[in-house]
Amino acid sequence: MQVFKIPDSIKKDSKYTFCPGCDHGIAVRLVAELLDEMNLTEKTICATSIGCSVFLYDFLNIDCIEAPHGRAVAEATGVKRARPDNFVFTYQGDGDFASIGLAESMHGALRGEKITAICINNTTYGMTGGQMGPTTILGQKTTTSPMGRFVDTYGYPIHIAEQIALCDGTAFSARVALDTVSHINQAKKALRKAFQVQLDGLGYGFVEFLATCPTNWKMTPEDAHERVRNEMIKTYPLGVFKDVTSD
Amino acid sequence: MSEKVLIKGNYAIAQAALNAGLECYFGYPITPQTEIGEYLSGEMYKRNLAYVCAESELAAINMVLGASSTGAKTMTTSSSCAVALMQEALSYACADEVPVVLVNVMRAGPGLGYIYPAQGDYYQAVKGGGNGDYKMTVLAPSTVQECIDLTYRAFYLAHKYRNPTMLLADGLLGQMMEPAEFGEYPYPEVDNSSWALTGAKGRDGRAIYSLGACEEKQIKRIYHLFEKYKQIAENETDWEELNTEDADILLVAFGSMTRNIKAAMNELRKEGIKAGILRPITLSPFPTQRINEISKQVNNIIVVEMNMGQMVNDVKIAVEGNAKVDLINRPVGQWLSVEEIITGVKKVLENSYASV
C-alpha cells in the first residue's frame, strides 16, 4: 500500500529550499495535494508574493505571476477578472498579506473577489532575517523589537482571519496550524473549503496558516512547533470564523 | 465610425481603447482624467467586460499586471501624482515583459500640485520613477485625433513588444473637444500564446517573475530587455517634422504645446525667420538621431515645454554640441501663448547673435 506520494502538481525536479522545520513545506504540499485532488492544476493561475513565499513557482508546476510586495490579491483580482474560468489563488506571508498589503487583501474580500488567499503567519519577516511583523506577538523578541513587542511602541498584532471574516464579500475564513497531524488534516479540510467557495462562485476564500520559522525564532524544529502550540494558538485561536456554506 | 465627431480627449481615449479590444480596466479617480473611467464603467458593463473601481492606484496597476499576464488587453488611466504611486509595478511590468497600457493625463506637480495642465511628468514617463534598468514606451499625442490614433498604437506596441506603453497626454488634451475620426483599430492582433498565463494545460507551468536570485540569469535578462529596447527604437521611433529643409532654427515641443509652436513658426516665417519644427511623437524611444542630423544644419534649437526644462536635456544629448540649445518654458497653467513663444525665440536669437 502506498502511504505517501509526491503530488503531481509538484515539479519533479524541485527541491525545497526552505529551512529545516519550516512549515512552508507542509503548506505547499497541502496546496499541491488539493490541486491534484480537486483536478485544478491545469486551470490554476497563482499570484505569488515577496518573502520566503516567493519561491512557490520553483516547487509547483502551475502558472504563476509574481506580485510586488503586498499586491498579490490585486494581481489575483486582475487575473480572475480577465479569466474568470481559471482557478486563482494567492500564497503570501503575514507581512505581505496583512502589513504592506492589508488594503489590497481586505478590499479583495470586501469586493467578494472569487479568489482564494493563503496567508502563512509565522509572526516575523522571515526572508529579511526575523524583523517584527504585523502578527508578532506581544512580548516576542525580534531583530527590530529586541526588548520584545510592547504596545506603547509597537502597537497590537492583527488577528487576520477574524478581520477578513468581518468583510461582507468573504465566503470562508479560517485559521489553522501545522504543528500536529490532526491540525494538518484540519488545515487541509479548511483549505479545501476555501478553494471550493471560489469554484462555487460564493466569494473570497481565506486561510491563515500558523507556521514555524525555526531559523529566525532561533529554535529547533521541535521547539518551534512547541511554540506554535503554547504561544501562537493561544494568541491566535484556531477555527472557522466565517463559512457561508454552513448556515 | 468614419464620421468626424466633436469629442473630448478623455472620451476619445476611452472609446479608442474599446475599439482596440480592451478587455479589462482597473482605475481610481483623479482629475483631469476621471471621465475615462466614468465612460468605461458604463460601456464595459454593457459589453460584459471586466471593470474594477480599485481601492488605490497601487492596486489598480497591480490588477493590470495580473490581467495583462494572461494576455488580456488591459488598461489603467491616471494622472501625475497617482502615476507616481504606480512606478514600482511599472518597473515589474518591464522586467516581467507584461503588455500594460497606461494613460497619464498630466496635471501640475510636484506633490499634490493642482489640476492645471502641465508637462512636468516627462522625466517620470521617460526616465521612470521605478527601480532598476528599464524603459517604457511613451507616446505623446498633440490633438484629440492623436489621442485616438496613439491609443490604438499603444495597445499594439504594448503587446507586440510585451512592454508597458504609456500615452502621455496633458489636462488640456484630456478636457478639450475637437473633431476626430475613430476609424477601425488598424493593427493586427498579436499572438500571445507562447507566454500568457492560461493554466498549465498540456504543458508545464509558466512563471512570470523578476526575482533575480541567480546573477547570471539576471544579467541575461537585462541584456535581453535592452536588446528589445534597441529594436523598439529602430522600428518605432516616430516624430513629426515641419519646414526643416531650409530651417535656421529648430523648435522642439511635445504634446499639445506643439499646436502653439506651429502657429509661432508660421508667424516667424512671415517675418523672414526660417523656423522649422520637430515634434517627438514617441518620447521613448526619443528621435535622438534625427535631432542630431538637423542640429548640424541649424544654428539654434529651441525647446518649448510646460515644465522647468526636462525634454531639453534629451535634446542636448542628441545635439552633441552641434547647435546652441535654449529653452522657453513655464512650469504650469496657462500654456505659453504664440506671442510669448515668438518673443522668446527673438530674444534667444538676439542673444546668440550678440555672442557670435
Added chain:
Amino acid sequence: MEQNFIIAGFGGQGVLFAGKVLANAFMFLGNNVTWYPCYGAEMRGGTVNCEIVISDEEVSSVHKENADYIIALNQLSFDRFLSKVKSGGMMFSNSTLVDENKLRTDIEYLSAPMTQIANESGYSKLANMVALGALTNIIPALNENVLAKAIQKVLEGGKEKFFESNLEALKLGIGCLALA
C-alpha cells in the same frame, strides 16, 4: 485665421452645453474647432466658462489669454471677462442679469435680455440658447439650421426630448436681436 469665443455664466445656465452646440455648429460649417472648459475647483466656485476656437488651419492654442467674442450670461462673468475681450472685440451680455459697466472704450458692447426672453416663453433654463440664437445676427456664418443640427448632435444619447424647447429658445434668440 483664428477666432475665439468665451461663453461664461453660473452653473446651471448651460454654459458648457451652449459651447458644445456652438463648436459642433462651426464643425458642421467646415471649420477646425476646439472646445475647452474651465474645469475642476473653479466649477465649484459658481462660475463656469468654456472657450471655442475656430480656424481654417489646425487650431493653435486652445486656451488663449483673450477672446474676440465674450458672451457673459451673468454679472460675475461680465466683470471677470471684460478685460479679456480683445481690443476691437465684442462683449455680448445678458441684460436681464448684467449691468453693463462700459469701462473699456476699445471694444463693442451688445446686450439682450436673454433670461427674460427665456422666462417669458416658459423656457426658464434656456437663456443659453437665446444667446446662441442672437449670435446668428453677429456671426453671419451661423444660422438656425446649422445650430439646430448641432443641438440635435449634442442631445444625442438620451436627451433628445429637449430638442424642441431648445430649438424654440434658439428661434426667440434669433428674433430678439433683430428687433433690438
